[in-house]
Amino acid sequence: MHIVERNVRAYGNQLFGLLSAFFEPVLYFFSIGIGVGMLVGDVTTAGGQSVSYRSFVAPGLMAVAAMNGSIFDTTFNFFMKLRMAKTYDAVLATPMGVHDVAAGEVVWALSRGSLQALAFLVVMAAMGLIESVWALFALPAALLIGMAFAGAGLAAATWIRSFVDFDYIALALIPLFLFSGVFFPLSRYPDAVGSVVAVTPLYQGVELLRGLVLGEVGPGLLINVAYLAIMGLGGMRIAGVRLGRLLQP
Amino acid sequence: MSMEEPLVMARGLTKKFGDFEAVSGIDVQVERGDVFGFLGPNGAGKSSTMRMIGCVSPVSAGRLRVLGLNPRDEGPAIRARLGVVPQEDNLDNDLSVGDNLTIYGRYFGLPRAVIKERAAELLEFMQLAERRDARVEALSGGMKRRLTIARALINQPDLLLLDEPTTGLDPQARHLLWERLYQLKLRGVTLVLTTHYMDEAEQLCDRLVIMDRGHIVAEGSPRELINRHSTREVVELRFNSMEDREHSVPRLADLSGRVEPVGERVLVYTDNGDATVSAITSNGVHPAAVLVRRASLEDVFLILTGRTLDE
Ligand SMILES: Nc1ncnc2c1ncn2[C@@H]1O[C@H](COP(=O)(O)OP(=O)(O)OP(=O)(O)O)[C@@H](O)[C@H]1O
Ligand SMILES: [Mg+2]
Numbered sequence: 001m002h003i004v005e006r007n008v009r010a011y012g013n014q015l016f017g018l019l020s021a022f023f024e025p026v027l028y029f030f031s032i033g034i035g036v037g038m039l040v041g042d043v044t045t046a047g048g049q050s051v052s053y054r055s056f057v058a059p060g061l062m063a064v065a066a067m068n069g070s071i072f073d074t075t076f077n078f079f080m081k082l083r084m085a086k087t088y089d090a091v092l093a094t095p096m097g098v099h100d101v102a103a104g105e106v107v108w109a110l111s112r113g114s115l116q117a118l119a120f121l122v123v124m125a126a127m128g129l130i131e132s133v134w135a136l137f138a139l140p141a142a143l144l145i146g147m148a149f150a151g152a153g154l155a156a157a158t159w160i161r162s163f164v165d166f167d168y169i170a171l172a173l174i175p176l177f178l179f180s181g182v183f184f185p186l187s188r189y190p191d192a193v194g195s196v197v198a199v200t201p202l203y204q205g206v207e208l209l210r211g212l213v214l215g216e217v218g219p220g221l222l223i224n225v226a227y228l229a230i231m232g233l234g235g236m237r238i239a240g241v242r243l244g245r246l247l248q249p
Numbered sequence: 250m251s252m253e254e255p256l257v258m259a260r261g262l263t264k265k266f267g268d269f270e271a272v273s274g275i276d277v278q279v280e281r282g283d284v285f286g287f288l289g290p291n292g293a294g295k296s297s298t299m300r301m302i303g304c305v306s307p308v309s310a311g312r313l314r315v316l317g318l319n320p321r322d323e324g325p326a327i328r329a330r331l332g333v334v335p336q337e338d339n340l341d342n343d344l345s346v347g348d349n350l351t352i353y354g355r356y357f358g359l360p361r362a363v364i365k366e367r368a369a370e371l372l373e374f375m376q377l378a379e380r381r382d383a384r385v386e387a388l389s390g391g392m393k394r395r396l397t398i399a400r401a402l403i404n405q406p407d408l409l410l411l412d413e414p415t416t417g418l419d420p421q422a423r424h425l426l427w428e429r430l431y432q433l434k435l436r437g438v439t440l441v442l443t444t445h446y447m448d449e450a451e452q453l454c455d456r457l458v459i460m461d462r463g464h465i466v467a468e469g470s471p472r473e474l475i476n477r478h479s480t481r482e483v484v485e486l487r488f489n490s491m492e493d494r495e496h497s498v499p500r501l502a503d504l505s506g507r508v509e510p511v512g513e514r515v516l517v518y519t520d521n522g523d524a525t526v527s528a529i530t531s532n533g534v535h536p537a538a539v540l541v542r543r544a545s546l547e548d549v550f551l552i553l554t555g556r557t558l559d560e
Contacts, residue, residue, distance in 0.1 A: 085343070092305050094328055094404075095326070095329040097325060247305070
């Protein structure tokens, strides 16, 4: 975990970045959750409950916070260290190996992601949007979401060759953000579209957090958990192997 | 003779990138306390060899043992006892000078207190103490190189690998580095270095191999190599143009020594420079300038490969 220590030293003083990343979902919450929420009525959840729109949107945005928090570090910052600064060439001359690097970066990224998710959770609690004691598990769930996107981001970033390629990442993230059931329930889609969304990664996180915060807990959530865990661990593994290929020819 | 296993032992060591063979079956042996050099022009395979020894590049064929261990199975254990100065500086630009040492020490799992003590000592030794809190970008090329060496020493390595330690530095910075490396040698650190400067190899190396296109073409101490492959002295004739040179070469043919045309110069190898100069003038050859000098490793390379080191 020396990579984490390195990142704390290197970026520890860049609190501004953390703050702005934290405000993004909070701003969305106030504009859409509360603003739009006043125009639309209550929403019926997958579990059949009728909840206010802001209660419905908040857990979804918490999942977005966890995702965004970890994706920036594992894509942009990781790319800079890998291709530009050659940071890992130096690291790999020590006893550390490629999989230590991948694991270290994932832990670092998910800790930032979950810090943001935690801040968002505090805002939710202050607004009285926590409906269930299951919400205690929201933080570990956010950790899991952070890990899933950190692993996947890291793996994807090993294929990035230049700054232009970051457009592809944005291209993947924007539809995830808009259509993963953060803002409206899946039942609003035609069945075909709904079943596509149901297998996308952010949707797993949204479902998981919404289930916990609103107290709609069932075995279905375990599928979300398994999906995210495999995505995170798989991504980390792929990233390690790719690092070996790139840095140790 | 010590019974100890050599620090580096390579037999038929080969590195392939696809179909291309960068290192072609070389034999190398480095004993403890030695300063061992790989001298060769660009693309000779020096860095590829260093990266295999540094356990960051898998061996394609042949046998390699480093510190008595096999890099394939025991990479991390070997790397724990190596210091590596890569050809291109890869200092951490997000960290200060001092933090570069601290964090690097942490990669080796060293306790913070130990690192703190060693870092202070190393910064002193490398004459960087007053730059401890500076950002890495603010350092000059020579300072960066010294910091990279200080970083490589944080784990008190048994073996220090230096890939072209002074390439790109001005003469003053080079001499300072040579002097520091010599101090390390006096402390008993074993050094393996690559270079394409023959003066660097002559200054620093106890033993060296001359590499060309993946092969070792000669091996020995600088003195031995010169004695074995070259004459004692070299007469350098400089001409004003290639045509002048072309006209003169046939008239040098009957000299007893070997004659090597290099660009607008002609080198004549001889054991008696002054006598050769008189012979040349009496043959009616009148170059623009004449210089008699002692033979160097550059000459050994030229004689063995027909090319100069910087070609
Ligand atoms: N990762 C790689 N993939 C393909 N070819 C490579 C790779 N690394 C090195 N080579 C090739 O192997 C040959 C030897 O390269 P190497 O870097 O070992 O030479 P060198 O002696 O260190 O040269 P220089 O003085 O330029 O550093 C070169 O022809 C180089 O192009
Ligand atoms: Mg090289």
